[in-house]
Amino acid sequence: MRAKxxxxxxxxxxxxxxxxxxxxxxxxxxxFDEKVILRDVTFSVRAGHTKIFLGASGAGKSTILKLMLGLxxxxxxTVWVLGHRVDTMNETQLMGVRHHMGMVFQEGxxxxxxxxxxxxxxxxxxxxxxxxxxxxxxxxxxxxxxGLGEHIDKPPSALSGGQRRRVAIARAMAxxxxxxxxxxxxxxxxxxxxxxxxxxxxxxRDLEQVTSVLVTHQLRDAFYVATQEAxxxxxxxxxxxxxxxxxxxxxxxxxxxxxxxxxxxxAEELRHSKDPYLQTFxx
Amino acid sequence: xxxxxxxxxxxxxxxKSALLEVQEYFRLCAAAIRGAFSRPFYAHDLMEQxxxxxxxxxTVVLLTGFFTGAVLALQSGxxxxxxxxxxxxxxxxxxxxxxxxxxVLTALMLAGRVGSGIAAELGSMVVTEQIAALRALxxxxxxxxxxxxxxxxxxxxxxxxxxxxxxxxxxGWIIAVTQLRVSSGxxxxxxxxxxxxxxxxxxxxxxxxxxxxxVTIGCHVGLRTSGGTxxxxxxxxxxxxxxxxxxxxxxxFVTRLLISILF
Numbered sequence: 001m002r003a004k005x006x007x008x009x010x011x012x013x014x015x016x017x018x019x020x021x022x023x024x025x026x027x028x029x030x031x032f033d034e035k036v037i038l039r040d041v042t043f044s045v046r047a048g049h050t051k052i053f054l055g056a057s058g059a060g061k062s063t064i065l066k067l068m069l070g071l072x073x074x075x076x077x078t079v080w081v082l083g084h085r086v087d088t089m090n091e092t093q094l095m096g097v098r099h100h101m102g103m104v105f106q107e108g109x110x111x112x113x114x115x116x117x118x119x120x121x122x123x124x125x126x127x128x129x130x131x132x133x134x135x136x137x138x139x140x141x142x143x144x145x146x147g148l149g150e151h152i153d154k155p156p157s158a159l160s161g162g163q164r165r166r167v168a169i170a171r172a173m174a175x176x177x178x179x180x181x182x183x184x185x186x187x188x189x190x191x192x193x194x195x196x197x198x199x200x201x202x203x204x205r206d207l208e209q210v211t212s213v214l215v216t217h218q219l220r221d222a223f224y225v226a227t228q229e230a231x232x233x234x235x236x237x238x239x240x241x242x243x244x245x246x247x248x249x250x251x252x253x254x255x256x257x258x259x260x261x262x263x264x265x266x267a268e269e270l271r272h273s274k275d276p277y278l279q280t281f282x283x
Numbered sequence: 284x285x286x287x288x289x290x291x292x293x294x295x296x297x298x299k300s301a302l303l304e305v306q307e308y309f310r311l312c313a314a315a316i317r318g319a320f321s322r323p324f325y326a327h328d329l330m331e332q333x334x335x336x337x338x339x340x341x342t343v344v345l346l347t348g349f350f351t352g353a354v355l356a357l358q359s360g361x362x363x364x365x366x367x368x369x370x371x372x373x374x375x376x377x378x379x380x381x382x383x384x385x386x387v388l389t390a391l392m393l394a395g396r397v398g399s400g401i402a403a404e405l406g407s408m409v410v411t412e413q414i415a416a417l418r419a420l421x422x423x424x425x426x427x428x429x430x431x432x433x434x435x436x437x438x439x440x441x442x443x444x445x446x447x448x449x450x451x452x453x454x455g456w457i458i459a460v461t462q463l464r465v466s467s468g469x470x471x472x473x474x475x476x477x478x479x480x481x482x483x484x485x486x487x488x489x490x491x492x493x494x495x496x497x498v499t500i501g502c503h504v505g506l507r508t509s510g511g512t513x514x515x516x517x518x519x520x521x522x523x524x525x526x527x528x529x530x531x532x533x534x535x536f537v538t539r540l541l542i543s544i545l546f
Contacts, residue, residue: 069419091423099421109416112407123420126325126427171420
């Protein structure tokens with residue numbers, strides 16, 4: 001296999017040091033016509049950590065993910081992702097950065113005309129030189145990881161809402177990204193299905209060492225992802241356990257209110273905040 | 284007093300949005316042309332689109348061409364009778380079909396079938412975030428979706444036009460022989476006599492332009508869809524209306540250009 005490298009897109013290779021910021025937003029402003037979406041947003045995401053964006057609908061949370069992917073450009077400020085300043089890159093250069101990122105869209109955004117297996121292996125089939133039988137093996141592996149191995153040849157329309165989200169997660173992780181972005185992955189799902197999605201996010205973060213950025217307004221899911229940890233037991237099975245203090249502190253919460261960063265801190269700090277807006281949101 | 288500025292404000296906004304659409308359309312055309320001559324190139328998507336646009340449109344083009352030729356023979360037979368010129372019916376059909384009716388009617392059929400299909404498909408992909416997902420997965424939608432469709436339209440429109448012309452003349456022949464009592468030999472001699480090489484060139488060159496505009500309009504309208512499923516419906520209608528009108532406009536200007544070059 002020869003997976004594409006950032007250098008293939010004419011970009012310098014700037015390796016991200018361990019625990020160096022994988023994502024850095026510096027005084028980012030964005031507005032559509034007269035409406036200001038983001039105001040002076042600054043934050044960073046460290047390698048291996050989890051960043052959880054909370055906020056009411058329309059607060060600008062999903063926009064932040066689109067800015068990270070380069071799907072939108074800020075009106076002011078800078079956006080760094082994986083050591084590259086994405087706000088000044090053209091589409092061809094962005095393809096190089098996106099090659100090391102994965103995104104799970106709100107409704108899954110699976111390709112209707114492809115089977116589940118083709119959806120999951122899309123990036124490897126289309127954008128790498130990996131032989132088809134190797135891609136197939138990788139697809140089976142990641143579908144097995146999310147517990148949907150038997151659905152490989154089905155069309156996405158034959159799956160339930162929760163299963164489609166898990167296929168979307170499998171698609172995002174198939175090419176072994178360094179950074180995974182989740183846009184409200186549990187919205188509209190029942191609590192039990194939401195837990196299975198949360199478990200996939202935790203497994204990916206802890207077992208595959210993927211830096212995660214999660215946008216949600218589901219508090220229960222946010223706290224679950226921040227406070228649980230995945231590990232393999234002696235039999236090689238994956239189990240979820242309450243996270244160690246150090247792990248919990250690697251999950252940062254950011255509350256976005258009317259396009260501004262209203263709060264940034266750990267789960268503990270969020271729970272004990274006296275801010276009236278946060279208390280209303282948490283109640 | 285206050286209505287006049289409101290009206291002029293609305294008009295200025297309309298002009299600005301129309302200019303923006305035109306600018307975005309030409310940007311898409313330029314990107315599609317650039318994409319056709321650079322890598323990555325999705326060859327299997329091109330073959331798939333040739334199948335969808337070309338073979339998929341064959342039935343409608345065959346029927347349109349055949350019945351256009353047949354009705355042209357019926358109508359022109361009656362008119363030509365007034366001058367005792369019935370044996371020249373083949374000349375009239377070949378000239379009309381190859382120079383004008385074949386390219387334009389084929390293009391209008393494609394605008395209805397292909398333009399709407401492309402706008403609906405791409406529009407649905409936009410509203411369900413599949414286009415954003417493609418970009419997130421490192422694929423340029425312009426190269427993956429637009430370039431194969433534009434090339435397929437560009438290649439298949441002239442081929443379908445030749446098919447329409449051929450079956451049109453066959454339709455005319457059946458009517459000429461069975462209804463107008465013109466012998467086969469006279470009909471086909473007249474068909475050949477009515478054609479000049481310049482006419483054939485004109486009939487072959489025009490469909491390239493028409494195929495290009497139909498597909499690029501379908502792609503442009505589809506990719507700029509907004510407003511959910513209602514928006515997809517609106518995009519589909521707009522694509523058919525815009526492509527049909529532009530086909531007639533482009534046909535006029537290309538014909539004018541070719542006349543000045545060929546004749």
